[in-house]
Amino acid sequence: MRIFCTPHSRSAHSSTSRQLTNMLEFDHSTTVGTTLYKEVKRRVLRALAAGEWKPGEAIPAEKKLCELFSVSIGTLRKAIDELVAENILIRHQGRGTFVSMHNREQQMFRFFNVANHDGTKSYPHLELIAFAKKKAGTLAVQKLRQPGSKVYEFTNVLSLQGAPVIVDDITVPDLLFVGLTEAVLRNRPNTLYSLYQVRFGISIIRIEERLRAVSADARYADLLHLAIGAPLLEVRRVAYSYDDQPVEWRISHINTEHHEYMAQAAHYS
Amino acid sequence: MRIFCTPHSRSAHSSTSRQLTNMLEFDHSTTVGTTLYKEVKRRVLRALAAGEWKPGEAIPAEKKLCELFSVSIGTLRKAIDELVAENILIRHQGRGTFVSMHNREQQMFRFFNVANHDGTKSYPHLELIAFAKKKAGTLAVQKLRQPGSKVYEFTNVLSLQGAPVIVDDITVPDLLFVGLTEAVLRNRPNTLYSLYQVRFGISIIRIEERLRAVSADARYADLLHLAIGAPLLEVRRVAYSYDDQPVEWRISHINTEHHEYMAQAAHYS
DNA sequence: AAGTGGTCTAGACCACTCT
DNA sequence: GAGTGGTCTAGACCACTTG
Structure with a gap:
């Protein structure tokens, strides 16, 4: 039996x-x-x-x-x-x-939702314009669920077709990114998330984003070559790793005059 | 054997x-x-x-x-x-x-991505402010892949917590929506997509959206009680049925001062 | 108790890749 | 040819729902 x-x-x-x-x-x-x-x-x-x-x-x-x-x-x-x-x-x-790896061509655009008006995506040119280690702000503490810890904060300006289009203000907890320096960020060959994976063993599995329309303040107007008050798409992202652990918090500001943010919905809510 | x-x-x-x-x-x-x-x-x-x-x-x-x-x-x-x-x-x-049905409570919010800042979603109050049957514009023809046909165009204003937040300009091909009238749109008990399903046998399976930040013109400023030039989130949506056939084309304008558009990405691009 | 979907098995053969 | 994932089978038992 x-x-x-x-x-x-x-x-x-x-x-x-x-x-x-x-x-x-x-x-x-x-x-x-x-x-x-x-x-x-x-x-x-x-x-x-x-x-x-x-x-x-x-x-x-x-x-x-x-x-x-x-x-x-x-x-x-x-x-x-x-x-x-x-x-x-x-x-x-x-x-x-x-x-799964994040540094492959095909994966390059997985979490990069900005496209031209015809739907095609291009490689952005990237410039690091700020880097600092500081105490986490209240918002970062809340998003990263890391009370009382220090964080790295850095800013990238992304250009498409030669013109600056996106400003990324990025915050990551220092405990997970031990040894992160300005040089490390400048010398990476692939995407930021492939750097996270190869250098720090952190795989980004999922992101959550909230979008709003805002007016450009002096800083963004300057960085994106726009008039103060110009409409900008603000994207607030939390990126999660395997155990649904938040590992990155970023605020992006996008000039959508010549580009679009692409979203889809098919499977469950 | x-x-x-x-x-x-x-x-x-x-x-x-x-x-x-x-x-x-x-x-x-x-x-x-x-x-x-x-x-x-x-x-x-x-x-x-x-x-x-x-x-x-x-x-x-x-x-x-x-x-x-x-x-x-x-x-x-x-x-x-x-x-x-x-x-x-x-x-x-x-x-x-x-x-699958679209008129169930739980399905209500499947394609409704606008939430409060704390992430909760509320039922919008809805007002139909325009309805017309006309020849399809070039953009609608392109999106709906219905050259030379007529379309219904109508506009909804959605209010959350008593204040107008979203203006939806919606276009659907008349051939698929035979018998659509202003009264039909006003008297529907559930969501718009449940009306499509129950009344016209059209099930929305998937949507594609492109998002931009724009400045409010006189019309949107008026409808949403905003100053001209205020930043608005513009969402251009194509909704698809079973055979990947486009059946609705809409442009939404959202005041994101007190609300957000929620996006997620986990599965393939 | 009868009927439904949910899980699991043990093994077969196929298509593909690499050596 | 050896090894991999991809498909398919025929049937078992489980958990849940409804009469």
Whole structure:
């Protein structure tokens, strides 16, 4: 007679879970209302957050993971499916499954929503115009959930087709970005988020943005070569890493005279 | 000896497909690079577009669909999975799988991205201030891909907490909205998109929006009780139905002094 | 109790990639 | 050819809903 695994029963399930403990610390706090494939997903995420598999590297083959987690191929694939859908892993048929990187051409524009009026996107030219380490302001503390800590604050001006279009005022917690300097920011070869990943091991998974229309004050008018009072698109962004941990807070001001912010909505709210 | 279905071989596959032809016309034009579950998904979509199963109704049980399409439960579920992920179907454990509706409370805010500064959303009060049938302008023709046709144009003013905040200038093709009148727009009980669905059989599946900051002209200043030149968020939206067919083109102007436009990005660009 | 969707299994064969 | 992910099967048991 066959003995079936009873995935919805906590007792039978936790015994399965225990076998996986050697991989990473077992954390009971997040083990509520779980199913086998969710549990597998959580393990993979934890391994990623711990740097067990690094961006660009392949993770073990599906069959290997089935043995490692003691689940069937169907269950394993359902877990991986979700991670692929969330852009955390990338599958290449015949090659393997890889941890997503941010420095690839195609990923370049993932979180860069500014386009020309015809919908095409161009590479921005970038200039760092300010850099400082200071105590976090109340707004930054709130957004980054890092009370009482210090932060790095720096400002980039992005130009498209030779004209300045965007001013980014960026704040990151110093505890996560140990060793960040002006030189590091100037010498990076790729995008800012690829620098975060390669240099500091921080992967940006998700962003939330709030948009408003404002009038240019003296500073923005100067930086963007506009008249004071000209309409600007203000974008306030919080960028999140694997555990929904906020790691960057930025305010962008965009001259939308010749460019647009592109948004889409299809899947759930 | 067992005979396996060879899903990737066209000859074996098309014989399977033929069995389904009684349901709807077989269309060879879209049968390229297909897999079994994609084919099943396409059949379901076609049935939905044909009105075979209507919004709010349950579609046949998974086991029934397995027999109908002659596929296994795993394949059937993979097809339905994608339709659920795209918000076209909704599954309720123990009850059935239903065609998505737009008039439910929870769906109310799906395409309504304007929120208070604290992130909460409120029901807008709505006033119809203009309605006309006219020849489509060049911009509307381009966005709606309906050359030479007539359109309905109407304008709504949306108020939040008693103050006017948004002006929506909306254009829809008359061929799809036969019988649209001012009275129909005034007497609708739910959202505009639920009216589209219930009254005209048009389901909005996806929207694309482009955002800019502009200065209020005399019309918007008047409607939104602002000074001329005040910064406004301009949102240009195209709304799409099942076959990626554009069915609505609207330009919104939003006073973001006390409200924000919320955007998110996580899944693929 | 009957019917529905949700999860899981164990294994098959296919298409693709790399060596 | 060996190894990878991609698709598909046939059936099991579970949790939930409704009569």
